Amino acid sequence: xxxxxxxxxxxxxxxxxxxxxxxxxxxxxxxxxxxxxxxxxxxxxxxxxxxxxxxxxxxxxxxxxxxxxxxxxxxxxxxxxxxxxxxxxxxxxxxxxxxxxxxxxxxxxxxxxxxxxxxxxxxxxxxxxxxxxxxxxxxxxxxxxxxxxxxxxxxxxxxxxxxxxxxxxxxxxxxxxxxxxxxxxxxxxxxxxxxxxxxxxxxxxxxxxxxxxxxxxxxxxxxxxxxxxxxxxxxxxxxxxxxxxxxxxxxxxxxxxxxxxxxxxxxxxxxxxxxxxxxxxxxxxxxxxxxxxxxxxxxxxxxxxxxxxxxxxxxxxxxxxxxxxxxxxxxxxxxxxxxxxxxxxxxxxxxxxxxxxxxxxxxxxxxxxxxxxxxxxxxxxxxxxxxxxxxxxxxxxxxxxxxxxxxxxxxxxxxxxxxxxxxxxxxxxxxxxxxxxxxxxxxxxxxxxxxxxxxxxxxxxxxxxxxxxxxxxxxxxxxxxxxxxxxxxxxxxxxxxxxxxxxxxxxxxxxxxxxxxxxxxxxxxxxxxxxxxxxxxxxxxxxxxxxxxxxxxxxxxxxxxxxxxxxxxxxxxxxxxxxxx
Numbered sequence: 001x002x003x004x005x006x007x008x009x010x011x012x013x014x015x016x017x018x019x020x021x022x023x024x025x026x027x028x029x030x031x032x033x034x035x036x037x038x039x040x041x042x043x044x045x046x047x048x049x050x051x052x053x054x055x056x057x058x059x060x061x062x063x064x065x066x067x068x069x070x071x072x073x074x075x076x077x078x079x080x081x082x083x084x085x086x087x088x089x090x091x092x093x094x095x096x097x098x099x100x101x102x103x104x105x106x107x108x109x110x111x112x113x114x115x116x117x118x119x120x121x122x123x124x125x126x127x128x129x130x131x132x133x134x135x136x137x138x139x140x141x142x143x144x145x146x147x148x149x150x151x152x153x154x155x156x157x158x159x160x161x162x163x164x165x166x167x168x169x170x171x172x173x174x175x176x177x178x179x180x181x182x183x184x185x186x187x188x189x190x191x192x193x194x195x196x197x198x199x200x201x202x203x204x205x206x207x208x209x210x211x212x213x214x215x216x217x218x219x220x221x222x223x224x225x226x227x228x229x230x231x232x233x234x235x236x237x238x239x240x241x242x243x244x245x246x247x248x249x250x251x252x253x254x255x256x257x258x259x260x261x262x263x264x265x266x267x268x269x270x271x272x273x274x275x276x277x278x279x280x281x282x283x284x285x286x287x288x289x290x291x292x293x294x295x296x297x298x299x300x301x302x303x304x305x306x307x308x309x310x311x312x313x314x315x316x317x318x319x320x321x322x323x324x325x326x327x328x329x330x331x332x333x334x335x336x337x338x339x340x341x342x343x344x345x346x347x348x349x350x351x352x353x354x355x356x357x358x359x360x361x362x363x364x365x366x367x368x369x370x371x372x373x374x375x376x377x378x379x380x381x382x383x384x385x386x387x388x389x390x391x392x393x394x395x396x397x398x399x400x401x402x403x404x405x406x407x408x409x410x411x412x413x414x415x416x417x418x419x420x421x422x423x424x425x426x427x428x429x430x431x432x433x434x435x436x437x438x439x440x441x442x443x444x445x446x447x448x449x450x451x452x453x454x455x456x457x458x459x460x461x462x463x464x465x466x467x468x469x470x471x472x473x474x475x476x477x478x479x480x481x482x483x484x485x486x487x488x489x490x491x492x493x494x495x496x497x498x499x500x501x502x503x504x505x506x507x508x509x510x511x512x513x514x515x516x517x518x519x520x521x522x523x524x525x526x527x528x529x530x531x532x533x534x535x536x537x538x539x540x541x542x543x544x545x546x547x548x549x550x551x552x553x554x555x556x557x558x559x560x561x562x563x564x565x566x567x568x569x570x571x572x573x574x575x576x577x578x579x580x581x
Contacts, residue, residue, distance in 0.1 A: 005042075009033050011109065012045035012064045018110045024117045025049030025060065042066040048078065053121060054128040056082035060095075060120070062113070069109035072098045075120050085217055086127045087135035090146070096139075097123045133216030134263040137209065141299075143218040144270040148296035153178060155297035156185050159259040159267035161206050163242045168202040168255045169194065178202060178257050178271060178297065188300045190381040202254060203245065205283075206238075207231070208261040221258065221272065224282030224290050231283050243284060252277050257297070266303070271295030302385045311340030316385065318523045319343035321409040323395040323425070325350075325371040327505065328441055328450075329415035330361040331512030332519070333375055337383040339520055344379070345389045345409065346372040347398060359505040396421055399428050406436075411522050413439045413515065417501065419478070426468035429456040430574045433463060437522050440468050441515035443503050445489035446542040448549070449482045450511030452518045453532045455575070466530030466568040467575040479567060480532060482553035483542065510535055530575075532564045 013031045020028035028049035036042045045064045050057055063074040076094045088096040097119040104112055127135065136143065145152070154177035157166050169177045169185060176197055179185035186194035209216045209230045220226030231239065253275045259267040273293040274281075280288035299305070306313050318341050322329050325348040333344055348371045357364045366374025372390030379388050391398065391405075395416070399406060406412060412429065414422045422440050429438040441452040455467040471478050477485025489501060514533050521527040536556055539549055570576060 008066065009043055009045065012068065015064065015068075015109045015113055016045055016047045016062065019062065019113055019117070020047065020049070022114060024114060024121075025051055025062075036066060051117075051121060051124070053124040056080065056084075056124075056128060058082070058124060062117070064113075069104060069106045069112050072104070073113055073116050075116065082128070084128065084132065086124070087132055087139055088123060088127060095120050095123060131210075131214050131263075133210050133214045136216055136218055137260060137262050137268070138264075140218055140260055140262070140268045140270060141297075144294060145296045147219065147222060148271075148294040150295070152296045152298040153271060154185070154188075155257065155269055155271070155299050156180065156188050156301045157204055157257045157259075157269060158301060159204075159206070159269050159303060161259075163203065163205050163238060163245060165245060166202045166204045166257060167199040169197040169199055171197055175255070178255060188384040192380055201249065203249075203256045204259060205231075205242065205256055206259040206261070206267065207234070209233075210261065210263065221260075221270070222292050222294050224288065224292055227272070227292065228283060228286070246281050246284060249277075249281075255295070269297055269299060269301075271297045300384065305384065306340050309338065311338060312520075312524075313340060315340040315520075315523055316342035318411075319345070319409045320411045320413060320519065320523070321345040321347060321406060322413045322415065323347040324415035324417065325375050326356070326415065326417070327359045327361075327503075327508035328443060328512050328515070329413070330371075330375055331509055332413060332415060332441070332516050333388075334361050334379055334382070335512060335516040336519065337379045337386040337388075339516070341523065342385065343387050343389075345391060345405070346375055347391045347393065347395050348372050349393050359503070359508055396424060399425070403428075407432075407434070409436050411437055411439060411519055413441065413519060415441050415512075415515070417442060419472070423468055423472070426455065427574055430463075430467060437527075438468075439515060439519055439522065441511055443501065443507055443511050444482050444537070445502050446545065446547075447504060447507045447537040448539055448542050448553070449534060449536045450507060450514060451480055451532065451534045452511070452515035453480075453530070454518050454522055454527055455530045457522065457527050457530050459528050463575075464528065464530045465572070465575050465577075466532075466565070467572065469574040470567055470569045470572045471532075480534065480552065480564070481550055482534075482536065482539075484548040484550055487547050489547070507537070529565065530568070532567055534564065 016031035019025060026049060029047050031045055031047040033043040033045050036044050044066060046061060048059065048061050050059045058080045059078045061076050061078050065071055065074065074094055076092060090096065153175055156179040158180055167179050167181050168175060169179060169182060177185050182194050182197055182199055186192050207230045256272050256274060258270050258272060260270065261267055273295055275291045275293065276289055282288045282290035302313065302316065320336055320341055322333050322344065325346050333346060337344060350371050352366045352369050352371055352374050362374050362378045365378065370392045372392050376388040376390045379386060414425050416422055425438060429435045435456060437454060437456045439452060439454045443450045453468060457464045471480050473479055483489060514535055518533055
């Protein structure tokens with residue numbers, strides 16, 4: 001045995017001995033080292049002791065995993081004289097006391113152990129005093145995984161407040177998913193296809209077992225009597241609707257998704273398989289001989305997935321058109337999908353080429369494919385519940401031939417890198433008060449910076465002044481620029497037709513983030529002005545090439561990432577008072 005292993009064991013034994021002398025546990029046994037379950041060489045130190053809380057005695061086992069003090073100790077209840085069923089225990093009777101523990105001072109292992117034991121005491125005290133039924137409901141899905149057999153079944157059922165028919169989807173004889181319908185399930189899959197699945201009728205049933213019931217236990221829902229008990233607590237109107245649904249079942253078994261109201265108000269979902277229904281339905285009748293088999297569900301519904309990832313459910317009905325699906329536009333599209341935007345329209349005529357590899361969100365996954373097609377596949381393979389419409393063409397042609405498509409969006413984003421086309425879109429947006437807001441975003445060369453401008457924004461009474469046209473001086477170019485507009489910054493490596501703007505993927509990502517955050521403000525209707533946002537990068541590489549920065553770059557703070565509103569011109573031909581109201 002190596003010296004490092006011996007030293008680790010000795011430290012663990014010493015820490016447990018200190019616990020025995022601290023008085024936190026009574027009657028502590030002698031610490032010993034046992035082999036870890038999954039390791040042939042590593043050990044864990046353990047000892048037992050008892051703790052009295054609210055007059056109830058708990059015999060605890062304390063284990064120090066090999067990684068301790070880089071991790072927390074494990075505390076489990078070996079026995080207790082308490083008759084109360086307590087929440088926040090795993091199936092191995094381990095105490096879940098550490099859900100909000102962050103920083104551990106690894107230099108003080110004794111302090112980590114003492115704090116952990118105090119947390120166990122506080123948790124046991126709160127559980128003995130508090131609303132145990134509510135706590136069981138708070139953790140119901142974790143408990144359900146423990147009492148269910150078999151693998152988890154996909155579930156995309158919307159957990160609302162009304163009983164209704166849903167679909168049990170089978171592949172052959174194997175249950176694949178429980179869903180509102182096959183189409184909604186397909187929308188949760190990377191390829192958006194649920195072909196070959198057979199749909200059978202199932203039931204969604206909302207229950208509120210915790211309302212005024214501190215004695216609720218999860219295992220009650222694994223018996224016909226327990227289910228029936230909480231069904232009979234439902235309002236009369238909902239019970240009547242449920243009875244009507246059940247009369248339409250003509251099979252001896254069926255699947256039910258239970259939407260269980262948690263203390264916070266939202267619903268958890270668990271599954272049960274009701275069998276042996278030949279002699280009456282257990283949700284309505286006593287002594288039917290029916291059986292209840294718990295089923296673990298893998299939630300994939302939007303109400304669950306979106307907030308878990310920081311996305312916003314309220315954006316699912318929003319539609320955004322993105323013109324230009326290059327480096328910046330690609331990052332924006334994926335970011336908006338991940339933020340929860342439910343509908344994206346992508347407009348771009350170009351194909352993916354090898355030179356796009358190192359600065360596009362798609363990398364080299366879709367060679368010689370239309371950018372709008374490849375980006376659609378990329379977004380849908382990564383993000384459920386977003387519809388992507390690809391339009392392989394030019395924005396100006398779309399505005400001319402089918403302006404209603406553009407007008408039908410909540411926001412239009414231009415990441416074209418072509419000022420002439422962007423000024424044309426800006427003029428179109430301002431030509432009608434009912435046109436959606438427009439967001440323009442562009443990069444500076446060599447990491448010098450990036451910009452995002454939101455325009456045609458509705459204030460309290462009218463669209464707020466400030467637009468892309470305001471930025472352009474016909475002699476000096478874009479007044480927001482950091483690079484001198486008189487310079488030529490594009491490069492080529494193959495001659496005519498191969499010119500490109502030099503910038504890195506990090507520059508594209510930073511500009512896309514700036515633009516996306518501004519887009520989300522517009523979609524939430526939190527933007528009541530026409531702001532221009534800019535980020536300012538390091539000019540050393542730019543200057544090494546012999547180029548000159550603008551006075552704006554020189555005047556702004558070195559760490560610029562701010563809003564500029566002074567760009568607006570009273571003599572603007574597009575947004576000055578008069579064009580729209």
